Amino acid sequence: MSAAPILAAFRQALSEAWAGGAGALLPLGFLGGACVLVPLGIGTEGETLRAVGPGILWVALALSSLVTLERIFQADTEDGTLDLWLQSDAPVAAIAAAKTLAHWLAAGLPLALASPVIALMFQAEAGPALLVNLGLYALGSLAFFFWGGVGAALSATVRRGGLLIALIALPLFVPTAIFGALAMTGGPGSEGAPMLLAASSLFACAVAPYAMAAALRLAAD
Template identity: 85%
Template sequence: MSAAPILAAFRQSLVEAWARGAGALLPLGFLGGAAVLVPLGIGSDGEMLKAVGPGIIWVALALASLVTLERIFQSDAEDGTLDLWLQTGAPVSAIAAAKTLAHWLSAGLPLALFSPLLALMFQAEANTALLVNAGLYAIGSLAFFFWGGVGAALSATVRRGGLLISLIALPLYVPTAIFGALAMSGGPGSAGAPLFLAASTLFACAVAPYAMAAALRLAAD
């Protein structure tokens, strides 16, 4: 067994994400659009925006992962790429993890890096905490993408699978959303929350690839 198929899957996903027009800018546009709608929807009161800002960014990250994940395995299942992956002999879980990771690099990480700017728009104080939060968003969104990837792999052969993915993934997003929001609240008990966030992400990275592999074998049948 060689690592070549895994690297190829990684590269293919990255190239696909960049080749289609705006690349990583498109998810950023989505995040910006979603975030701009919030003050329009709930009012422009500064204190309120400051309070809900971090939560809005978490919700936007979760939505961005759901919207972009729909096609990650579906196109592979349709055009036969998936069958080729399965024939290479490389572990399917590793290929699924590589594809999910590439996907996160092109759609999740840019959003996390972009978050300080959005936080400023939500009236946050300009200090180093914003950079720490960007790191937390990056860690948390990785879990979103891995659990979302399980949903995407399970619904790879389903038409209009996007709605299904959100229903499947919603309960799995709960721990990340709670730990993430807790880590940024600064309230009592928030000291250990970043560690819990990291632990739940590691758990997702450890469990999700095997579920994705089982689901992809099913999609290829």
């Protein structure tokens, strides 16, 4: 097995993630806009914002991760790159994982880094807990991107497939969003929520690449 196609796919995906000048700016703008609008609808009382903040932030994080997923595999099916992958001696699952990881580094990691700052808008206490939450956001966003990659692979041959990606990926986001929000609420069952969130992300990283590979093979037929 040669690692050259995997590295080439990774570099290509990094450049694609910034194509058109968007990069991380569009998902960050979506995340910030969604979270800024919430206090306008529910009020600015500190207790209310602290209660709903974790859930709102995780939902906004999940939706923001969908913004750039349409670009992961669509161009490769159009210009013949996908056929070259299938003919190479590198596993298609590894190539798909590399491209998804590159998009996460370009867009998902900035979302995770911005999330603690936005949490302060919901009256979260400034302190070491924000750094812990940053790690949880990074884990969750990784799962969101890998499950979203499955939707992107299934809709790779569909023009304007953003809606289809959302319909496929959003049900897969539910466990990660639940465990992530529960880990930050401090309510009943929150003690084991970080481990469940980590398990959910590891499961996504282990299973999603093979699902993406199967979908891409169908797209090439």
